[in-house]
Amino acid sequence: MKFISVSDDEFNIIQHQNIIMKDFVCHYLSYKRFHSKRDELKGEKGFWVHTVNAHIMVCFNFWCMIFGSENNNNLHWKNLNFNIENIQNVFEEKLLKELSLTQNEWKNLRRSIITFRNKYIAHRDIGYKEPVPYLDNAYKAIIIYSNWLREDVLVYSDMLVSGVTLEQIASLHENMIDQTLIHIVGDNQLQS
Structure with missing residues (x-):
């Protein structure tokens, strides 16, 4: 692999993306865990709803910052070109392979998430009645992208790759959620 040049602008984008990806992961895991325990949560049910x-709503916003519309979105992943020929194809091939999706399935996933964000979260179109898209593959896409940046791009640049991985952050956050849930639902109900 040849040396990868990362411009100051691209490094700045990556730094912002890392914050967004961490926030996405933490909110997604919080959503999944609280939603799974929604009937056992103490206190006013309306608060928990x-x-x-x-x-979950903020997850859609964060995800679209990285994978949503490419227009007028400085933080979109496609704004990183480095000096790699066909970099977008290289990443998309890796993404599709690891998600076990076809190009068309990825396109449909992106479209459903972007549409939900645009028509329900950001603008609340009155006639919009589609169900909330599942974000399992969106979560995986964030992890894949983060790992790709770390393992396939930055390691070949002059940028120092250090710190915890997004997967490690996810694990720490899951532990934090579980410790919090012990106080809210009790230790016995948490195990189920």
Whole structure:
């Protein structure tokens, strides 16, 4: 592999993307865990409905910052070109392979997430009645992208790759959620 040149602008984009990806992962895991325990959460149920909804809604916004519309979005992954020929194809091939999706399935996934974000979260179109898209593959895409940047791009640049991985952050956040849930639902109910 040849040396990869990362410009100051691209490094700045990556730094912002890392924050967004971390926030996405933490909100997504919070949503999944709180949603799975929604019937056991102590206190006013309306509070938990709003809390869970807020976690999932912000996930759509964060995900679209990285994988959503390419127009007028400085943080979109396609704004990173480095000096790699066909870099977009290289990453998309890796993404599709690791997600076990076809190009058309990825396109449909992106479209459903972007549409939901645009028509329900950001603008609340009155006639919009589609169900909330599942974000399991969106979560995986964020992890794949983060790992790709770290393992396939930055390691071949003059940028120092250090710190915890997004997967390590996810694990730490899951532990934090579980420790919090012990106080909210009790230790016995948490194990189920």
